[in-house]
Amino acid sequence: MELRALKAFVAVVREGGFARAAARLHVTQSTVSKAVKQLEVELNFQLLDRVGRQSRLTAPGRLVLQKAEAMLAQGRDLQAELAEMRGLRQDVLRLGLPLIGSSILFARWFAVFHRRFPKVNIQLVEHGSTRLEQMLLAGELDLAASLLPVSKTFAWRKVRREPIDVLLPAGHPLAGRPGLVFKDLARESFILYGPGFALNPIITGACKKNGFEPRVVAESDQVDFVMELVAANMGIAFVPRMIAAQPGARIRRIPVGHPQIYWHMALIWRRDGYQSEAAKAWLSLEPEAAP
Numbered sequence: 001m002e003l004r005a006l007k008a009f010v011a012v013v014r015e016g017g018f019a020r021a022a023a024r025l026h027v028t029q030s031t032v033s034k035a036v037k038q039l040e041v042e043l044n045f046q047l048l049d050r051v052g053r054q055s056r057l058t059a060p061g062r063l064v065l066q067k068a069e070a071m072l073a074q075g076r077d078l079q080a081e082l083a084e085m086r087g088l089r090q091d092v093l094r095l096g097l098p099l100i101g102s103s104i105l106f107a108r109w110f111a112v113f114h115r116r117f118p119k120v121n122i123q124l125v126e127h128g129s130t131r132l133e134q135m136l137l138a139g140e141l142d143l144a145a146s147l148l149p150v151s152k153t154f155a156w157r158k159v160r161r162e163p164i165d166v167l168l169p170a171g172h173p174l175a176g177r178p179g180l181v182f183k184d185l186a187r188e189s190f191i192l193y194g195p196g197f198a199l200n201p202i203i204t205g206a207c208k209k210n211g212f213e214p215r216v217v218a219e220s221d222q223v224d225f226v227m228e229l230v231a232a233n234m235g236i237a238f239v240p241r242m243i244a245a246q247p248g249a250r251i252r253r254i255p256v257g258h259p260q261i262y263w264h265m266a267l268i269w270r271r272d273g274y275q276s277e278a279a280k281a282w283l284s285l286e287p288e289a290a291p
Contacts, residue, residue: 002035002038003071003072003075004035005035005036005038005039005042006039006068006071006072007025007035007072008021008025008031008032008035008036008039009035009036009039009047009048009064009065009068010065010068010069010072010138011024011025011032012032012036012048012055013048013055013057013061013065014134016054017054017055018032018033018036018055036048039064043060043064045058045060045061045064046058046060046061047060047061047064048061069134069137069138070137072138072139073137073138073139073270073273074139075139076138076139076140077139077273077274078274091119091120091121091278092120092121092123092276092278093120093121093122093123093142093143093276093278093279093281093282094123094125094140094141094142094143095122095123095124095125095141095142095143095144095282096124096125096126096127096132096135096136096141096143096144096145097124097125097126097132097144097145098126098127098128098129098132098145098146098147098197098265099126099127099128099197099221099222099223100193100197100199100223100239100240100243101160101240101242101243101263101265102126102145104242104243105145105159105160105265106145109282109285110122112285113281113282113285116281116285117278117281120278120281125140125141127196128193128194128195128196128197128198128221129144129145129146129147129196129197129198130195130196130197130198131196132144132145132146133146133150133151133154133268136154136268136269136270137153137270139270139273142269142275142276142278142279143267143268143269143279143282143283144267144268144269145159145265145266145267145268146198146265146266146268147198147199147202147263147264147265147266148264148265148266150266150268152271153270153271154268154269154270154271155268155269155270155271156266156267156268156269157266157267157283158264158265158266159265159266159267160242160263160264160265161262161263161264161265162240162241162242162262162263162264162265163240163241163255163260163261163262163263164199164202164203164238164239164240164241164256164261164262164263165238165239165240165241165244165253165254165255165256166180166185166236166237166238166253166254166255166256167227167230167236167237167238167239167244167251167252167253167254168230168236168251168252168254169230169231169232169233169250169251169252170231170249170250170251170252171233172233172236172252174254175252175254176252177254178254178255179254179255179256179257180254180255180256180257181210181256181257181258182206182207182209182210182256182257182258182259183210183211183212183258185207185214185236185256186207186210186211186212188214188215188235188236189215189216189217189234189235189236190203190214190215190216190217190235190236190237191216191217191218191219191220191226191229191230191234191235191236191237192204192214192216192218192219192237193219193220193221193223193226194219194220194221195219197221199238199263202261202262202263203238203261206259206261209259210258217234217235218234218235223239223243226239227239227244227248227251230251231248231250231251238256238261239253240263241253267283
């Protein structure tokens with residue numbers, strides 16, 4: 001079984017198709033297709049159910065994906081350890097940060113780290129928590145920031161725990177209340193975040209506990225845009241309190257409970273994975289650099 005074929009298969013799943021996988025791997029689409037077909041023939045299982053331009057994982061495909069990501073991660077660990085022994089990787093930290101809250105939580109961390117370790121080059125990747133966890137499992141990142149809870153596959157260290165508040169347009173009938181509960185919001189239009197954001201299941205889970213499914217009218221990866229949509233009276237949204245401490249005159253930020261929900265950010269890494277000296281150095285600065 002070739003790592004090249006496993007890498008192609010994982011890329012197809014991650015990128016959502018053969019064309020995008022080929023672009024990511026810098027090869028032709030036919031090369032990716034042949035590699036995945038070779039893997040299916042070798043394993044004697046269909047791994048992808050191809051429907052038009054879309055491909056869905058079969059049950060054997062889900063198992064192979066899990067094992068393939070682990071094998072690729074181990075391969076990258078081996079390369080990293082050998083390179084570090086040669087002195088080639090001591091100056092690189094591959095860090096994944098979420099699109100929400102990073103400027104508040106990690107800008108000072110960056111500055112402190114740079115002053116202490118000026119020769120380390122931080123290769124920064126920014127995505128939603130779900131994608132960052134996938135990249136971490138595949139060995140493509142040394143550390144990532146994600147919302148708790150996380151899989152037992154990861155070790156973690158707490159960074160910040162913030163209540164999540166609801167944002168309403170200033171003229172909304174509920175905007176004058178000092179606090180709300182989720183049942184008060186059952187008939188509202190919800191603005192959520194893009195696919196892969198760990199905030200979404202926290203919000204929708206609180207709705208389900210109160211007996212309703214939220215009516216979602218928009219999604220965005222950009223918290224500023226989400227807040228502008230609220231101000232434009234398109235719906236309500238949810239943000240960590242520290243981000244919306246000063247939401248502006250057109251928006252009201254109100255605590256929400258029953259249940260109260262939290263944005264619990266942590267730094268995570270693979271529990272049994274190789275940890276570079278640069279990653280250890282980043283973690284060592286936490287008491288000094290954390291906000």
